[in-house]
Amino acid sequence: MRLVRGSVKQDNDFADNNDMADCIGSSGRCSGRGWLVCGLVLAVGCASSEYARVHMALSRGEVPVSPLGEYPADYRVGPGDVLALRFSQYPDWNGTYRVLPHGCIVLPKLGAFPVSGNTPDEIAELLREAYGEAVGLVFVQVHQYDSQHVYLLGEVRGGPRAVPYQGPETIVQLIQRVGGLTPDADPSAIRVHRPFGRQGEEEILQVNLVALILEKDRRQNIYIHPYDRIIVPRNAWARLCDCLPKSWSQFLNPATQPGS
Numbered sequence: 001m002r003l004v005r006g007s008v009k010q011d012n013d014f015a016d017n018n019d020m021a022d023c024i025g026s027s028g029r030c031s032g033r034g035w036l037v038c039g040l041v042l043a044v045g046c047a048s049s050e051y052a053r054v055h056m057a058l059s060r061g062e063v064p065v066s067p068l069g070e071y072p073a074d075y076r077v078g079p080g081d082v083l084a085l086r087f088s089q090y091p092d093w094n095g096t097y098r099v100l101p102h103g104c105i106v107l108p109k110l111g112a113f114p115v116s117g118n119t120p121d122e123i124a125e126l127l128r129e130a131y132g133e134a135v136g137l138v139f140v141q142v143h144q145y146d147s148q149h150v151y152l153l154g155e156v157r158g159g160p161r162a163v164p165y166q167g168p169e170t171i172v173q174l175i176q177r178v179g180g181l182t183p184d185a186d187p188s189a190i191r192v193h194r195p196f197g198r199q200g201e202e203e204i205l206q207v208n209l210v211a212l213i214l215e216k217d218r219r220q221n222i223y224i225h226p227y228d229r230i231i232v233p234r235n236a237w238a239r240l241c242d243c244l245p246k247s248w249s250q251f252l253n254p255a256t257q258p259g260s
Contacts, residue, residue, distance in 0.1 A: 054187045080098070082097070085127075086138070089135055096143050113127070149164055149226070184238035
């Protein structure tokens with residue numbers, strides 16, 4: 001895994017702009033009589049069984065190694081989240097409570113009670129202190145995550161979108177949760193853009209799922225943090241097909257050949 005840290009201009013477009021440059025570059029290198037040979041080389045390379053094995057492992061829910069890297073801080077509740085509360089001595093109060101825009105939930109007897117910025121365990125302790133010992137045991141869980149998100153871009157099944165951040169989760173677990181990668185994905189070149197600081201800085205983590213799943217390189221199975229942007233680029237064969245006439249791409253695609 002390679003880490004690049006510094007100030008990077010934010011790009012809100014869901015398309016990875018590098019794809020166009022790669023397409024143009026591939027087309028230029030493959031011009032003239034050598035373009036067909038170049039296309040065949042790319043097709044063979046990108047049609048290797050490695051990608052297929054990665055997709056199969058993801059679809060089966062396999063996590064080959066334990067994660068390695070910075071463990072995210074405990075989930076802190078924010079506006080929009082829904083909490084499930086259970087009171088041992090007052091079961092009538094049990095239920096779900098949405099965190100309102102001002103960071104409070106509305107509780108029996110207490111009314112508006114601030115919870116935003118606290119973990120579920122911290123909220124339970126605050127409730128015990130506010131109600132007193134007569135309330136008994138208080139249990140707090142996040143029932144619905146809505147205050148923090150991570151952003152998926154590129155070749156992810158279901159398309160580019162934001163999905164709720166649900167606390168400590170590895171990149172493999174996230175990809176499996178959202179349905180996996182598309183057949184055009186390049187699982188060896190995933191980028192995780194992680195914001196830090198107050199000036200729009202971000203660090204970029206390079207993740208190679210081929211090395212993770214086939215070589216058991218646990219350095220690749222990083223934890224996802226709130227507001228990460230996960231960019232999954234297209235593989236070389238898919239980019240080449242974008243530059244070819246449809247009839248040619250069908251002819252060269254190994255998946256369309258007899259016996260494939």
